[in-house]
Amino acid sequence: MKKVIGIIALVLAGSLSATAQTTDNMDRIEVCKQNYRTLFGGEALTGQGTDPEMMDILQKFIFGEVFQMGNLTIKQREMITCITLATMQTLPQLKAHAGAALNVGVTPEELREVMYLTAPFIGFPKMLNAVSTVNEVFKERGISLPLEKQSKVTEETRHETGKAIQDKQYPGGIASVMEGLPGDMGDDVEQFLTNYFFGEIYSRGALDLNTRELLGYCVLTTLEAESQLQSHYHGNINAGNSPETLTAAVIQCLPYIGFPAAIKALRIIKQEYAKPDTAGNNLVRISKIIVDTAQLDAYNAFLKEEIESSMRLEPGVLTLYATAEKDAPHKVTILEIYADRAAYESHLKTPHFQKYKQGTLAMVKDLELIDVAPLIPGLKIK
Numbered sequence: 001m002k003k004v005i006g007i008i009a010l011v012l013a014g015s016l017s018a019t020a021q022t023t024d025n026m027d028r029i030e031v032c033k034q035n036y037r038t039l040f041g042g043e044a045l046t047g048q049g050t051d052p053e054m055m056d057i058l059q060k061f062i063f064g065e066v067f068q069m070g071n072l073t074i075k076q077r078e079m080i081t082c083i084t085l086a087t088m089q090t091l092p093q094l095k096a097h098a099g100a101a102l103n104v105g106v107t108p109e110e111l112r113e114v115m116y117l118t119a120p121f122i123g124f125p126k127m128l129n130a131v132s133t134v135n136e137v138f139k140e141r142g143i144s145l146p147l148e149k150q151s152k153v154t155e156e157t158r159h160e161t162g163k164a165i166q167d168k169q170y171p172g173g174i175a176s177v178m179e180g181l182p183g184d185m186g187d188d189v190e191q192f193l194t195n196y197f198f199g200e201i202y203s204r205g206a207l208d209l210n211t212r213e214l215l216g217y218c219v220l221t222t223l224e225a226e227s228q229l230q231s232h233y234h235g236n237i238n239a240g241n242s243p244e245t246l247t248a249a250v251i252q253c254l255p256y257i258g259f260p261a262a263i264k265a266l267r268i269i270k271q272e273y274a275k276p277d278t279a280g281n282n283l284v285r286i287s288k289i290i291v292d293t294a295q296l297d298a299y300n301a302f303l304k305e306e307i308e309s310s311m312r313l314e315p316g317v318l319t320l321y322a323t324a325e326k327d328a329p330h331k332v333t334i335l336e337i338y339a340d341r342a343a344y345e346s347h348l349k350t351p352h353f354q355k356y357k358q359g360t361l362a363m364v365k366d367l368e369l370i371d372v373a374p375l376i377p378g379l380k381i382k
Helices: 002-012 025-040 052-068 074-088 091-103 108-116 124-140 158-169 186-202 209-223 226-239 243-257 259-274 293-313 341-348 351-359
Strands: 283-291 317-324 331-338 364-372
Touching (some): 025 074, 052 243, 074 091, 074 108, 074 124, 074 209, 074 243, 091 124, 108 124, 158 209, 158 226, 209 226, 209 243, 226 243, 226 259, 243 259, 283 293, 283 341, 293 317, 293 351, 331 341
Antiparallel strands (some): 283 331, 283 364, 317 331
């Protein structure tokens, strides 16, 4: 971690090119040749062609230096390269790297999904240009088209599926950004994001969620989409990508997009990474409940449904842990932990909580709510 975060600091000082050289010059050349051979099946640094000096600089830097940064696999590096080139619409280079991606084990289905993933970011026309380029490579390799379908939703399930992904990755969505649009069309844009972006694109097969998030960050890095880079940093963390992996992915983009765009993304990673843990804002409460013994089974059924729904549907509900005394099962204690007071207040308005509240009114004989302060803020419950 210290090594990668140190790289970010040096980037901000304008000296990445000096620090990226992690081996001596001879090692860099050998690494370059090996990676190039693996990717393209040919030899690097041949001194041939119309611009041998620049090709020498390019190949040593990309395949000898950048390819050594971070913990990315060679498959990940080529998917990142392909989605970056697709975003930039540099189609001849995309064609070459699409072939390289197949050479290092990216499946046709995975590569197609990398191209499809660009659509919500750069629009359908540019995505279709990229798909057409990759399809040329498939045909040259004798890969039969169309490929196997990867859609996981129907007209009936696209919204529910998209909302589940969006709520997990980006609690709160973009509601505040869309408020106040003329004609209340902000609500429609929110629906587009949920149903199309998360429902139809993010839910597809072949690529897992953390890969989609990582590749999406590379697209936003290429586009220099600053506000989205901030939110998608946290989307990546929620998906399980580490700050180190995210940093290495941006550095993998650097030779193709240039220093200014890469440094902007790295600054945002540094900024978000350095933010203090907000666990101190958690609302923690103990609920002590005495239930009518004659209605205990019915109460427990309501409670079970409410807790399972809250934990599944509400990112701001961190813990609802219910217990009953062994010798007095009608005495129930619940440890409740919410991300903050806003998450708690939002929880109280949910349909599943209201169902529990109204359904158990006649079952609860006594209720005591005790706000408590954690002695070790931020301690994770395993």
